[in-house]
Amino acid sequence: MDANTVLLAVVIATALSFDFTNGFHDTANAMATSIATGALRPKVAVGLSALLNFAGAFLSLKVAATIATGIVDTGAITLTVVFAGLIGGLAWNLLTWYFGIPSSSSHALIGGVAGATLIAAGASAVKGAAIVSKVLIPAVLAPLAAILVATVGTYLVYVLTRNVSEGVRTRGFRYGQIGSASLVSLAHGTNDAQKTMGVITLAMIANGTITKDAGTPMWVIAASATAIALGTYLGGWRVIRTLGKGLTEIETPQGFAAESSSAAVIFASSHFGLPLSTTHVCTGSVVGAGVGKRLAEVRWSVAAKMAAAWLVTLPAAAMVGALAWAGATLIGGALGVTVVFALALLLAGALYLASRRRPVHAGNVNDDWTGRVAPTPAVREGAA
Known part of the structure; x- marks a missing residue:
């Protein structure tokens, strides 16, 4: 096995590791409100979310194409560059997961x-205009759009059901949340799993394994969906706590509207x-659900x-990616x-061990980065 093949294998393993952290980091996006309201145990x-994330990864490849060819110049990319970029994303995911921060x-x-x-290749190799139009502008508009839609949706939900008894409304929307949370999980798979597919495709293009126009191989889709x-x-309980209870107290009609x-x-x-x-979208929706309910606290x-x-x-993440490239290049x-x-695996292990000493459980003021005492045992790590 030649050096390039070994290098490509390490890059793919790193990409799938990132995809794995994406899964437990972003579980909260789909399921935090359903767990917080008691609609789902x-x-x-998390089991339902995992299955739908897997299925959603096969629905579209447009996002994968954007990551593979739309952010940086593929002609200037090497396997070491792709690897270092993955390390940057992986390290940030691990740190924010540990502190319970719903980051992107x-x-x-x-x-x-x-x-x-x-x-590695200079500013000309980074497609700045594409990053602005396809990443930064949506990063601003998406949560604002989610806030608006969730605010209107929450208001309409309460108005349309104002003559329905509280018990009937709560039970009805708990069932509705199962469907809406499932849709979020499916949507998450169509968007987030594709990012790893795109990076693996970018690595294979850089290695000459496939051509720029070859598209994403099926085994890459399946591996990314599985990871x-x-x-x-496994669930990201720390982030679930912050998103499910940290922003606002969620009732079942709000949870349905947000999802x-x-x-x-x-x-x-x-x-x-x-x-x-x-993450930005789901956080915006939770905020909108709080704004849309009269007298709700956000x-x-x-x-x-x-x-x-x-x-x-x-x-x-860019700084960590740059440092990872410099370190890998220095050794060679x-x-x-x-x-x-x-070293990245050691960081992951250290944070995991630290998290076991500071577990997420009800009543602990350190349950999440908000520093609040958890008001409910509904989101307890490992709860049945």
């Missing part, structure tokens, strides 16, 4: 790839090939902290990439 919710896995990946490309589904099944709004926006972005942040300080984390995601070849990958 935690293990049932999509922007972490794009930032990592852009940062590694910038230091994100497995990550989803339906998220699914609509994500499906629309996948149709147009935009690598949208599902914790704007928590929303502001989330927005601040979103602002630093691209540059932070497949050995350099393997060493950096091993």
